[in-house]
Amino acid sequence: MRFDIITIFPEFFRGVFDFGIVRRARAGGLVEVAAHDLRGWTHDRHKVVDDRPFGGGDGMVLKPEPIFEAVESLTGLAGGDAERFREAGRRVVLLSPQGRSLTQALAGELSKAEQVVVICGRYEGVDERVAEALATDEVSIGDYVLSGGEPAAVVLVDAVTRLVPGALGSETSAVNESFSEGILDFPNYTRPVEFRGRRVPEVLLGGHHAEVARWRRRAALGKTRRNRPDLFERAELSDAERERAGGGDD
């Protein structure tokens, strides 16, 4: 699959995808990532990409024309009907704090696309017609405001790449991770067995696979309940599991 990132700061991405799993996926030809300068799709001498907001107010807004042109030239498809992109196996993601949350489920959906075009906003944001008629998805990486979409694009490319088949060393790795079953991953320990007075839970040292699995499930549920009560509420659990996790049995 291919990521095409549209940004006014293409240099931001220099070297950022040269590490770990994303580097390996790129080297292995599983994913390609390219950052494109939005100013390349302007036609005036000063390469202007922003303008003042109608209705007044502070700051500047990214203009729609270069963004539409960029997406159309990178996909080879006409904008104006986001459904067309989906049908062609493409996704056009507008990064915005007003978008729907980037979840593991959405990352999984995006990992099945042939091409993901990522639009990075700046300033006060992007002319709303991009969300209305160009983007297939308006996506937020969390309930906070970044200065620009570039850090969010790095997060999205990383989260999606690890779900591209073959990107992780073992196919089962992503299956066991946090959120894959709607709850958090279990806690991990490594050597030494005792560190500054804190011992690794005895059950993990015993080599009894069924007991380890039971402990891990309980610990994962306990941690989800403590740190993410919203996920715990929604998780599909038996009454017994819910009760055990509620009883501080982790």
Ligand SMILES: C[S@@+](CC[C@H](N)C(=O)[O-])C[C@H]1O[C@@H](n2cnc3c(N)ncnc32)[C@H](O)[C@@H]1O
């Ligand atoms: C300063 S923000 C604009 C914030 C906008 N005025 C608002 O309050 O909703 C500039 C750009 O950063 C990016 N951005 C900021 N926060 C983000 C988030 N939580 N998730 C994804 N992108 C974000 C978007 O591309 C946005 O257009």
